[in-house]
Amino acid sequence: MRPSDDTDSRLTGADGRHAGADLRQTGADLRQAGADLRQAGADLRQAGAGDLGRLFREARESKGLELGDVAELTHVRREYLRALEEGRFADLPEDVYTRNFVRLFAHAVGLPGDEALELYQRERQRAGGLTTLEERLEKERRGEPPPRQAKRRSTGRGFRINPMVPTVLLVVALVALAVWGYNALFFRPGSAVTQVPPTTPTTPATVPPAAGLEAPLAGGGQTSTPVGGTVLIDVITEPAGAQVAVDGFMLPGVTPIRAAPVTARANRTLRVSLDGYQTLEQTVDLTEGGTLQFALTAADAEPGASSPTTSSAAPSGNEVLITVRATSWLEVYRGTARNEGERLVYTTAAPGAVYRFTLPVYVHAGNAAGVEVTVGDGAPTVMGSAGAVVGRAFSAR
Incomplete structure (x- = not known):
């Protein structure tokens, strides 16, 4: 082996040892960072009212960051970040935007986002900053089941009116009103009573x-x-x-x-x-x-009433002769007025009937053209036109 090869091998081993040391240091740093996050999460979970802003501030200061630096990192206005640190929820926008600010702030200063959001929700709810709708939406976002509504128990059997009762009462009232109106119109007590003239001299x-x-x-x-x-x-x-x-x-x-x-x-x-x-x-x-x-x-059977006579001889000076030429209702009274003297005739007279009476008399005919009257030795006179109702008194001349 050449000397240069030994030197290269020693250098390669040293580089490997340095790289391993760097990896071990990096792992230690990661473990430390994880421990720090777990500790921060525990701190967030144990935090009380008003602690979210304190934790944000301490985490920011520990990293040597100013609010302006965090604003540049998160693109959130500095006023909103300061309001989060100071717990001034009334100065924050709608909850949907504020939750995003909390998550960005937490990530920028190295805090767990979910725990920070939980703490924010608790603090804002205690401060009265969440509406009922926002609370329900937040619970749905977290996957919590909706609260079960308690069923109302009836403490007693309520009194219910049959829907037909008002209708029946209205019908009864209308019938009673109709009867009362009819009675008041036709049979009013104390009203003037029409006096019916007596039909005979007796009462x-x-x-x-x-x-x-x-x-x-x-x-x-x-x-x-x-x-x-x-x-x-x-x-x-x-x-x-x-x-x-x-x-x-x-x-x-x-x-x-x-x-x-x-x-x-x-x-x-x-x-x-x-x-x-x-x-x-x-x-x-x-x-x-x-x-x-x-x-x-029957009118013909009335006591004292006159029956038709068959004699058509001319009447004397103090007599009247009544001859029926057509069917007519006929009334004859002793005297000069209707219903004041003795009733002599009260019937439907047929054609051909003849009546003779001593004057004075009052004759009432329902068909004036059908009744002919002769007084004394005078000429016969028809009482009126056909269908006319005529009454007339006849006296001695």
Whole structure:
């Protein structure tokens, strides 16, 4: 071997030993750096309120860095870095930006970024710097499960109203209002009562009761006494089709009338009328509901009424002759006014009927063209035009 080869071998071995020493030193430095990081992480985890800024400041000063140097390394404004060291969270921007500042600051001064962020979150939450939304987003970022919401327990069975109850109450109120309005309109207590003229010289109290009257009757001549409330009455007549009035107010429809509402009062005047039949007036007690039944009497059968005569001889000077030429409703009264004297005729007169009476009389015709009147030895006179309702008094000349 040549001497130069031995020298080269010795140099190569020395270089290898130096390189190994450098590697060992580098490993030691890395281990020391790891130990320092672990210690810094432990310090961060054990740090209390306000310690994040102190740790940042101590780590920066240990590396001989100024805030301006850290600002150049992290590209974060010096004011924000100073606010982090001094714990002035109110002077920092939104949390999403501040977390990035914390991570950059930690890496620049050799602190673990995750532990620094944990400490920052705790301190800022204690300082009231995080909103509920930011806290929830931070927990989701860390992978923490959302908090379980406690189920509310019902301390008692709550009272629940059936949704149909308001509807039913509204319907009942509307029905009650309709009944009240109808009763107030047609049967108002104390309102003026239409006086029905008597149909005979006698008072209504002397009219014999109708057959089949089921409601109690009160004495005539007494004033009606309201007892309040509303009762329902049925009115049935034989024959049917009659109109019924209570104290002058007509009940709707014709008989048979069912469930007619009237004000509950005693001594009420009931009037039943039907063409071709005697009008019935009677005082009844309507303090209670019930059924009223009447059998009407034909007008021709009325006591004291005149029947048609077959004699068409000329009347004497103090007589009147009434000749029916066409069907007409006909009323004849003794005297000079309707419903003031004795009722002589009250019927639907057929063509050909002739009536003769002593003057004075009052004639009421439903078809004036169908009734011809001859007074004394005068000429026959038609009472009016066809379909006209005419009443006229005839006296001795």
